[in-house]
Amino acid sequence: MTAQPALAIEAVGLEKSFGDTRAVAGVDLAVPAGAIYGVLGPNGAGKTTTIRMLATLVEPDAGSARVLGHDVVAESDAVRGLVSLTGQLASVDEELTGRENLVLVGRLLGHRRAAARARADELLEAFGVADAAGRLVKHWSGGMRRRLDIAASIVVTPQLVFLDEPTTGLDPRSRNQVWEIARALAAAGTTILLCTQYLEEADQLADGIAVIDRGRVIAEGTPGQLKASVGTGSLHVRLLDPGRRAEAARVLEAAVGTVVLEPDPAALSAACADAERAAVGVGELGRAGVGVAGFSLDQPSLDEVFLALTGHVAEQQPSGTLEEQAS
Amino acid sequence: MTATTTAPGSADTAAVRRAIADTVRPARPGRLSTALTFGWRGMLKVKHVPEQLLDVTVTPVMFLLLFTYLFGGAIAGSTSAYLDYTLPGLLVMSVLFTTVYSGVSLNTDLTKGVVDRFRSLPIWRPAPLLGSLLGDSVRYVVAGTVIIAVGVALGYRPDGGVGGALAALALVVVFSFGLSWVFSVLGLLMRSPNAVMNAGFMGIFPLTFLSNVFVDPATLPGPLEAFVEVNPISVLATASRSLMAGAPDGTAIAVSLAVAAALAAVFLPVTTRLYRSR
């Protein structure tokens, strides 16, 4: 494959309005090549519009962006030749069979008939939908459609894939499969721009995250940095002997921070911002001769991060529905 | 067995990795080949959803039976005389109704998101629109053939013979290519496939009835007669009638083709512009 520029996506001041709605109000992004980069934001934040500008489906009103070194407006055709889009609505043809969908994309990308069929069969097999290959996609489940959609995106292996809310509306099992596929893509060196409303998804997959709200990037960093920038985590300790909890509390209070006694009589936790302090605290317990059964360090959840950054709560991952998403 | 398949096989991560590792990038196909691939897609849809063909052919066949046997005697003196008059017009009606589906299927693509896939591919941009004409033309020909066949079964024998009937069918199909762009624009502007269907028929239905498809306009009150005379559907029906009768009306044929060309000239560019920006 040809050498990629260090930044797979470089966007400066992207703007897009629909009538009075400022869908995207000045977005800057710098996505390193080979990474999974998360764009995290609630419904209506401007994620899809940003992706559509980067994938050359709509032209920005202002600002500019280069994808894999090519300008999205002036060299849109070159961009389209290197990227694939898995849209928010599954971008597959429901009135065709699964195999026909993949053969269609293969033919459009220049494969001859036999090669397009062979590639389609290879992908149907790899994505676990070979059994349904001959059935019309409108009869497929949401999770299967999503996988077909991603398969269609790699009929010819792209250098960059846009995934727009790939697990919205999927049950947990299908969601895990989509995550596995995204990780496999990334492991092969494909850059992924992942838009999601789900904090857990960004945390699970992304190397870097831009938090977006009302058309603007309001925070950026690794999941760890984002968490560290707001609030503190806590050190949880479980003792061998519940009878020594009061003594342990005194030690941790002095070495780490405010102690909270947990419902479990052998457990307690101390407010703690960084791992080094936590290590000192555990060391002090050892020195005082208090036996420790186990300990862990919790970071604040991305939910807390989002609340702290935006002042409102982000939506939660629904716990498993096969319903079609409403868009 | 239920209609929806759930919990089938799982993705095989190792196989996915192998598939991604294959970085073969074929040469880009030519414009014609790309449009033909979309034509193939249109054909597949006709194959998978044949009910669509049924929808569009049943209504005109129903009108054919109703008008011929219910009003034929009253309008033209005898059912066979009326069949001679109205069948070439019903051919027009049958095929023009089908053009509404061009807009409906375009709108379906948009609401389902598959257009986003096409627009993100490195392909010649008008190809999806031009390719769909191929699938459409199959629908036009089937709709037209069915109505002629039913007419023949009821005793219709055009003086122009098979050649005249084919010429009339060809003219109507060419006119439909022009008209279909009007419905493509509707398909790009409206919110749902149903809205396109309703708006489309709201336009085409009265226009068809206010033409000379069913009655000779000479029997109509003045202002209505004037409208019916200039209605392009009347002109097309006249042209179709003349071809079927083996006595081609050059003016009507030329005007029909000119109207089709004008519709395409206006609405094709609007369609491509809307298609790009939506």
Ligand SMILES: Nc1ncnc2c1ncn2[C@@H]1O[C@H](COP(=O)(O)OP(=O)(O)O)[C@@H](O)[C@H]1O
């Ligand atoms: N085609 C459009 N026409 C009008 N408004 C739109 C259009 N697309 C998006 N919007 C509006 O722009 C805002 C951002 O939308 P979107 O980019 O879809 O957000 P997200 O993907 O983060 O949910 C929303 O208020 C949405 O209603």
Ligand SMILES: [Mg+2]
């Ligand atoms: Mg969205």
